[in-house]
Amino acid sequence: MRLLTRSPTGGLRLAALALTAFTLQTDDFVIVGVLPSIARGLSVGEAAAGQLVTVFSVICAVVAPVAAVATASWPRRRLLLAGMALFCAANLAVPLASSYGALMGLRVLAALAAAVVLPAVFATTAALAPPGRQGRDLATVMAGLTGAVVAGVPSGTWIGAAFGWRAPFVAGGLLGVAALVFLRVAVPDVPSPPAAGVAERLRPLARPGLLFVLLAAVVAVLGNLLFQTYLGPFLADAAGVGATGLGGLLLLAGAAGIAGARFSGTLVDRIGPARTFALAISAFTIAMAGLALFWTVRPAHVALVVMPLVLWSAAAWAVPPPVQARALAFAGDEAAPQALALVSSSVYLGAALGAGLGGWLLDTFGSGTLPVAAALCAFTALAFSALAGRAVPDPVHRLSTDARKAKV
Structure with a gap:
């Protein structure tokens, strides 16, 4: 069911969804900028540290369509909030990770959250877009992904150089909290589709x-x-x-x-x-x-x-x-x-x-x-x-x- 008119909070809604996309995309690639520091800090090779990026991407690619089918009847807003809560917890717990295995486990949790949330972000954007504005609204939220490459990853790299390799993950978790609050305030729920079987x-x-x-x-x-x-x-x-x-x-x-x-x-x-x-x-x-x-x-x-x-x-x-x-x-x-x-x-x-x-x-x-x-x-x-x-x-x-x- 599509809303036919733009709500008074339409701009805030798009900003909240774009911030969420920005946060998730930055978290995916920020490791690249602190890769040597992670390798030294956890006493592993840089190739092993690089697998943190690979695992994140593979999980997102494999889990996203499966999760979309499994959660098709869930309210979009609840799905967004629950996924971002898991994402925040996984990132804010990184200072507690004292081993490579522990960090990998937290990255898996963050990837699972991203695999659920990012498609839901774009689905919600499309569902709430007024007629004739779907493309522009999708592009506005897409700017969050572009902004992650332009500003998010370089900023995370600087934070890692200044405060240690765990700091970019904590910053990502705090940014996720801001996105979570913004989503809760600015994004209305999208009516769930009628119940249907998997087929x-x-x-x-x-x-x-x-x-x-x-x-x-x-x-x-x-x-x-x-x-x-x-x-x-x-x-x-x-x-x-x-x-x-x-x-x-x-x-x-x-x-x-x-x-x-x-x-x-x-x-x-x-x-x-x-x-x-x-x-x-x-x-x-x-x-x-x-x-x-x-x-x-x-x-x-x-x-x-x-x-x-x-x-x-x-x-x-x-x-x-x-x-x-x-x-x-x-x-x-x-x-x-x-x-x-x-x-x-x-x-x-x-x-x-x-x-x-x-x-x-x-x-x-x-x-x-x-x-x-x-x-x-x-x-x-x-x-x-x-x-x-x-x-x-x-x-x-x-x-x-x-x-x-x-x-x-």
Whole structure:
């Protein structure tokens, strides 16, 4: 059941949901910045410490769709509050973890909470969005994920350097408490769907259109992450960018990513998610072509790589809003949480595959192959998206158009 008008607390509601997404995403990646300190503090190798990130991502990818089905009939608000309470407890207990096993156990609990909460955040956002604003509302909450990369992870790294490796987890727990209170105050409940069996809940997920959308998401994220993961080596080879310059470029790229996600949400509501996805992928491909070109004339001046780098980040972060909107449309309201959980799993799967493939390409053929391979993945994602459109016409565009006509 969808609310048809924006409540007076609509802005606060979106801010609460975006803060929740920001908190969960920061917690996933903040370990990267304090990895050596964790390894030294727990007397383990850095490879073992890195498994804390891997386990978190794998649990989120595997558990999210299962949890979405199991909790489909639960009230969304109660699910959000309970999940965030578990997340806060897992992070605030980190100072008590004196062994690697204990820390791993707490990370598993935090990952389980994130696997439940993050799809519910986007499902709640979509359910409470007024007609014609679903794309923009999803993009607003998506900005929380982008902000985690731009500000959350660097801030966590600084906190870890200043106060020890346990401090970023405590900070994450306190931020989670703030998000929990904000959710309780600003987010109304979403009516639970009618009771249904597991088979009935899963039936919408078998629609061909949704399958092709998920495949497009996996391949698009794979292409992005095989480049993004090894951005440092690529820029060092192409333009001689060092650690200091890389930090500035990442900050600029992050700001472009936030703008790209917001603009993408607006386009979803105006021209539909299929066309928005095609535009984002086209821009991504152009950016990869430019970066590949500059690699061939290396060393290129760093100013030359700024524009394609900004375009890459804006295009990459413009992909999630249309993917989410199309998944919701193909699955229908009755399976919205499950569909968004599958989108979340697709992102984690694409990220894992992209990091692995990118590492192999870098070691085997050099960094110049990364943008070329990313562009090929983008073409493949566009093909899957077109197949989704052939399976079922773009329903979100039709709904957005009808909503605009209703206002005339």
